[in-house]
Amino acid sequence: MLPGLYVHVPFCSRKCPYCDFYSISALDSIDDWLRALEKEAQVYAKTWPGPFETLYLGGGSPSLLTINDLKTLFETLEKFPLAENFEATIEANPEDVTEEKVKFWKSLGLNRVSLGVQSFNPQWLNTSLSRNHTVEDNKKAMDLVASVGLNLSLDFIFAHAGQTPQEWTAELDQAAAGWADHVSAYVLTASPTTALGRALAAGVAPRLPGEELTSELFLLTGEALAMRGFERYEVSNFARGGAVCRHNLKYWHREAYLGLGPSAHSFDGQKRWANLSSVKRWAVALAAGRQPYEFIEELSPEQVRLEEILLGLRLSEGLAKDLVKESERLSDLIKDGFLIELGPRLKPTPKGMLMADGLARLLA
Ligand code: SF4
Structure with a gap:
């Protein structure tokens, strides 16, 4: 990619x-x-x-x-x-x-x-x-x-x-x-x-x-x-x-992107960082040869899994089913019309997308 x-x-x-x-x-x-x-x-x-x-x-x-x-x-x-x-x-x-x-x-x-x-x-x-x-x-x-x-x-x-x-x-x-x-x-x-x-x-x-x-x-x-x-x-x-x-x-999709400019975010496939949210501080850091970061982080495999669940629940294409464990809660969400099971994928319905963050917490 x-x-x-x-x-x-x-x-x-x-x-x-x-x-x-x-x-x-x-x-x-x-x-x-x-x-x-x-x-x-x-x-x-x-x-x-x-x-x-x-x-x-x-x-x-x-x-x-x-x-x-x-x-x-x-x-x-x-x-x-x-x-x-x-x-x-x-x-x-x-x-x-x-x-x-x-x-x-x-x-x-x-x-x-x-x-x-x-x-x-x-x-x-x-x-x-x-x-x-x-x-x-x-x-x-x-x-x-x-x-x-x-x-x-x-x-x-x-x-x-x-x-x-x-x-x-x-x-x-x-x-x-x-x-x-x-x-x-x-x-x-x-x-x-x-x-x-x-x-x-x-x-x-x-x-x-x-x-x-x-x-x-x-x-x-x-x-x-x-x-x-x-x-x-x-x-x-x-x-x-x-x-x-x-x-x-x-x-x-958690693909790589480079962000330039104050407050821009970047992701290289493993690490994620955000630039300082101030033109002045961002420019001063660059002029001094420093990285103009507000933060930099690398997610653990478990954090990556949770992020994939949350992002998948925002997309009509959904997420790989094996990201979440089989559970009574998952069956209920399917039965209640928040999710649809389609082969190896779970897809959110519009009703499910409306509460994507809440569903992610339930499925995590
Ligand atoms: S201040 Fe208004 S125009 Fe500027 S980014 Fe925010 S919403 Fe957009």
Whole structure:
């Protein structure tokens, strides 16, 4: 299996209230980030010679990068050759997408855009998501991506305070009506460290849907998209025509990937490490010739088994049956419709995927 290459672009014009990814709005640090990235690339160029099957520019907001920034970045990435038939994705915010940029992305070899439309309902864009873009920006960006023939994935967030199944279905209809052959749909969560989490704790934001409605919306997502030709291949990811995200599948299949940039994670098949979540500290460590790690770990065989169970329960392809012991509990989970036994594999049903973490604990 060829490895994947991830680059974390940690810049956003401002922080969204629900976001707990590492990002900063100090856009004047982009040059420092590019210089440090060049140093980090030199560190790995010999030990990770490639070719890489996938490239993923994630963030943050990679679409904020100017054409000149991208030119510099891709000069650095020349150290990491891509395989034939590679997949190369850029995450984009709708308000950043212009004709000039999509044409340039294509000229660089990028062939997939993961567009953070988040919603087709202005109410959610303005309130719980508090995004910079409008529904019109979504449509314009989708058309621009389609006009140059790049593959398109749409990112959604659902389960807003007051959202109904009917309204969510209408949003999914709009997603499926266009060029996109991939949809990611995540439940809105409010980690305590985010502005939304703090507002909810202080009682100044409307309460998010409870477990019952969230489950209904989750199951409805799969059903509505299935009617439009999309198959759920992971808890939150759907593809039609086989257009799965090959890069993200590497994470779930425990294949090797190298992550560059602050807060990026890497896995070499045995060890896993994460970079420091700070442009400054990451750049200082690289300049001093130190490894810019937040942590590095090697899992024991038992930890690997548990991870394989958890990851398998997130995927429609499931897991090898021999990873779990035969037990009354396993038979009950099959009988109750959480799992299906198919030859040598156990596959989660949508109901099982909904509680993949809980099932993993039961089967461990
Ligand atoms: S644009 Fe994306 S990465 Fe940036 S703050 Fe918003 S949700 Fe987070």
